Amino acid sequence: MASATPLPAEADGPAAPGARPAGAPVIEAIGLTKRYGRRTAVEDLTFEVRPGEVFGLLGPNGAGKTTTVLMLLGLTEPTAGRARVVGVDPTRDPLEVKRRVGYLPDSVGFYDGLSGRANLAYTARLNRIPAREAAGRIDGLLARVGLADVADERVETYSRGMRQRLGIADALVKDPAVLILDEPTVSLDPEGVAEILALIARIAVERGIAILLSSHLLDQVQAVCGRVGIFYAGRLIAAGTVVELAARGGAADDVVELAVAGGADPTGWLRSAPSVGDVSSDPAAPGRLLVRVAAGGGASLAADLVAAGFAPVHLRVREDRLDAIYRRLVHAAAADLPAGRPADAPGDPLPSHRGEGSR
Amino acid sequence: MSAAPGSRIRPRRALRPSPEPPPARPRSAAPARAEERPPSHGWRVVAAKETADHLGSVRLYVLAVVLTIAGVAAIYSMSQVIRGAAADATGYRSLFLALFTGGADPVPAFVTLVGFLAPLLGIAFGFDAVNGERADRTLPRLLAQPIYRDDVVNGKFVAGLLAVATVLVAVVAFVAGIGLIRIGIPPTVEDVVRLVLWVALTVVYVGFWLAFATFCSVAFRRAASSALVAIALWIGLTLFGVLLATLVANLLSPPGSTSADQLANLRLRETLERLSPDTLYLQATRAILDPRVTGFGIDAALASQSQGALPSTVLSLPQSVLVVWPQVVALVALTVVSFGLAYVTFLRQEVRA
Numbered sequence: 163m164a165s166a167t168p169l170p171a172e173a174d175g176p177a178a179p180g181a182r183p184a185g186a187p188v189i190e191a192i193g194l195t196k197r198y199g200r201r202t203a204v205e206d207l208t209f210e211v212r213p214g215e216v217f218g219l220l221g222p223n224g225a226g227k228t229t230t231v232l233m234l235l236g237l238t239e240p241t242a243g244r245a246r247v248v249g250v251d252p253t254r255d256p257l258e259v260k261r262r263v264g265y266l267p268d269s270v271g272f273y274d275g276l277s278g279r280a281n282l283a284y285t286a287r288l289n290r291i292p293a294r295e296a297a298g299r300i301d302g303l304l305a306r307v308g309l310a311d312v313a314d315e316r317v318e319t320y321s322r323g324m325r326q327r328l329g330i331a332d333a334l335v336k337d338p339a340v341l342i343l344d345e346p347t348v349s350l351d352p353e354g355v356a357e358i359l360a361l362i363a364r365i366a367v368e369r370g371i372a373i374l375l376s377s378h379l380l381d382q383v384q385a386v387c388g389r390v391g392i393f394y395a396g397r398l399i400a401a402g403t404v405v406e407l408a409a410r411g412g413a414a415d416d417v418v419e420l421a422v423a424g425g426a427d428p429t430g431w432l433r434s435a436p437s438v439g440d441v442s443s444d445p446a447a448p449g450r451l452l453v454r455v456a457a458g459g460g461a462s463l464a465a466d467l468v469a470a471g472f473a474p475v476h477l478r479v480r481e482d483r484l485d486a487i488y489r490r491l492v493h494a495a496a497a498d499l500p501a502g503r504p505a506d507a508p509g510d511p512l513p514s515h516r517g518e519g520s521r
Numbered sequence: 522m523s524a525a526p527g528s529r530i531r532p533r534r535a536l537r538p539s540p541e542p543p544p545a546r547p548r549s550a551a552p553a554r555a556e557e558r559p560p561s562h563g564w565r566v567v568a569a570k571e572t573a574d575h576l577g578s579v580r581l582y583v584l585a586v587v588l589t590i591a592g593v594a595a596i597y598s599m600s601q602v603i604r605g606a607a608a609d610a611t612g613y614r615s616l617f618l619a620l621f622t623g624g625a626d627p628v629p630a631f632v633t634l635v636g637f638l639a640p641l642l643g644i645a646f647g648f649d650a651v652n653g654e655r656a657d658r659t660l661p662r663l664l665a666q667p668i669y670r671d672d673v674v675n676g677k678f679v680a681g682l683l684a685v686a687t688v689l690v691a692v693v694a695f696v697a698g699i700g701l702i703r704i705g706i707p708p709t710v711e712d713v714v715r716l717v718l719w720v721a722l723t724v725v726y727v728g729f730w731l732a733f734a735t736f737c738s739v740a741f742r743r744a745a746s747s748a749l750v751a752i753a754l755w756i757g758l759t760l761f762g763v764l765l766a767t768l769v770a771n772l773l774s775p776p777g778s779t780s781a782d783q784l785a786n787l788r789l790r791e792t793l794e795r796l797s798p799d800t801l802y803l804q805a806t807r808a809i810l811d812p813r814v815t816g817f818g819i820d821a822a823l824a825s826q827s828q829g830a831l832p833s834t835v836l837s838l839p840q841s842v843l844v845v846w847p848q849v850v851a852l853v854a855l856t857v858v859s860f861g862l863a864y865v866t867f868l869r870q871e872v873r874a
Binding site for chain 2: 228229232235237238257258260261263265267268269270271272273274275284285287288289290329332336
């Protein structure tokens with residue numbers, strides 16, 4: 163079988179922001195495969211997630227992300243391979259896994275006629291959490307996700323973003339060792355997306371639990387995940403930190419957003435600067451420039467600008483590189499795959515991630 | 522398809538020798554809690570929640586009101602008859618039970634009304650049991666909690682049965698009270714026991730329909746399809762059951778000119794009719810509530826004729842129970858079969874639609 167080759171666990175290089183925490187992996191998939199009849203949904207999937215790590219499963223819709231999640235939870239049985247979640251095989255002992263894994267399903271639903279608090283209380287009872295302990299925990303979680311004010315209102319009055327936050331609280335009721343979030347930001351408005359992502363990032367820091375997040379939206383995965391696995395047509399075609407993937411994908415350039423004070427126009431100077439590749443105006447923000455520099459060249463650009471007499475008021479390295487890496491890897495994978503495979507990707511594997519949230 | 526991993530039926534893979542010994546289960550997190558866990562609790566939590574939902578639901582009140590109105594009408598008109606001709610009512614051993622079993626034209630007897638509406642009760646509390654959770658997208662969240670998959674079906678079935686039993690007991694008690702006030706004759710202990718047994722029998726009968734409706738809710742993704750299929754079976758059995766049994770009996774054992782042929786035809790027809798829960802329930806109802814009923818169908822008629830039994834023969838309560846025992850067992854069996862169908866279908870289903 164064609165094997166996905168995740169990067170070696172101990173990749174060389176500087177400690178990236180998402181450097182891998184130590185500790186035994188809490189999620190382990192080894193050659194995980196799921197076939198529905200003749201269709202292969204997930205093929206020979208191997209990866210692991212360690213405590214305290216936020217791992218992003220990135221891939222277009224239908225790539226097998228949800229199937230993977232269901233196999234990890236023991237909600238569907240793998241055709242081949244095995245998984246180990248919190249040290250337990252979910253196929254053999256799904257109850258133990260479900261006791262210790264919080265799960266936010268793709269487009270989560272609640273009992274609309276019950277209040278948010280009652281919905282969480284039901285989950286707590288199903289997890290055999292004593293009523294008094296559960297009440298305190300639920301109050302804390304509702305406050306944590308910003309729903310304390312509406313806790314006793316029926317869920318049917320909640321907005322999508324509120325439901326999603328309630329879903330995260332619901333997944334945390336059992337005080338899990340692992341949190342699995344399936345498309346947590348899908349069909350939210352941009353503000354809702356930002357709230358959810360901030361919440362996920364905070365949970366990861368506060369609780370130090372492993373979080374597996376699946377998404378088809380790049381910028382979101384990039385925003386919160388230490389490591390990313392790129393999924394395409396049921397196979398993991400690459401995995402690693404964004405930096406590792408960049409090195410592997412050979413992306414050489416950074417794009418820097420730049421604005422200077424006093425209405426000065428540094429375009430001319432930039433074009434003549436040796437370290438600068440390309441200059442254009444930012445279509446999203448008037449008066450701002452997009453400057454292409456060699457990877458890691460943002461800092462020296464700032465110094466050079468100041469030396470040249472410009473006063474940068476805005477300078478930010480755009481982390482767009484994953485996008486490019488993703489496209490390159492997916493195209494390569496699509497070319498590798500034998501004919502007859504799903505042909506839904508090569509054109510535009512990902513929807514443009516800018517403004518996607520407003521859908 | 523294979524049994525879903527969430528079921529108590531262990532997956533096949535578990536039977537094979539493991540390539541490596543399973544590691545010690547990380548119980549350290551909550552050893553005390555693990556100790557006090559009974560084997561299953563999930564169905565009770567599900568049942569408690571579902572029962573609360575049912576008891577606050579519109580459908581429960583609608584059905585209770587419909588049953589009450591029909592019941593009051595039946596009891597009231599029958600009590601009128603009894604008051605008018607109490608002296609003539611010697612055919613009845615118990616006037617109290619006659620309130621329920623007798624029909625005063627044009628209003629049908631109370632038991633006939635309940636027999637007709639009982640399937641509706643079962644269908645109402647079952648047709649959206651599982652596909653409702655799917656439609657609300659709560660099913661994946663529910664199944665991601667540490668409960669067995671069967672806990673969901675079991676809990677919902679128990680909750681439905683509890684809701685139905687609540688409605689039935691309330692309605693029967695209410696109309697019995699009205700009837701008592703109207704006729705002013707207190708029931709004997711045996712009358713009350715017979716009535717209680719009949720309510721229990723009705724709950725079992727509703728249980729069949731509840732189980733079948735639950736099966737439909739598993740098999741059909743849309744609540745509307747599920748309800749339609751369940752109602753189709755209900756109408757089909759009650760309206761065309763006898764017709765169908767007659768047709769099949771005539772095909773397999775044509776009613777010839779000899780009396781032996783005709784008898785064979787009749788017996789086959791009656792046997793076929795007893796495949797229907799509807800027939801079973803009606804026969805059992807008659808025998809439980811009317812001590813004069815000593816058997817059913819042609820054989821009972823022939824037996825009483827040959828023995829020259831008097832039409833006024835009455836059975837004691839244990840004798841009546843003995844008479845309906847086969848019907849009750851068959852009804853329970855049908856309920857178990859349709860519940861098993863729902864159960865197995867659900868266990869084998871993928872979580873994702």
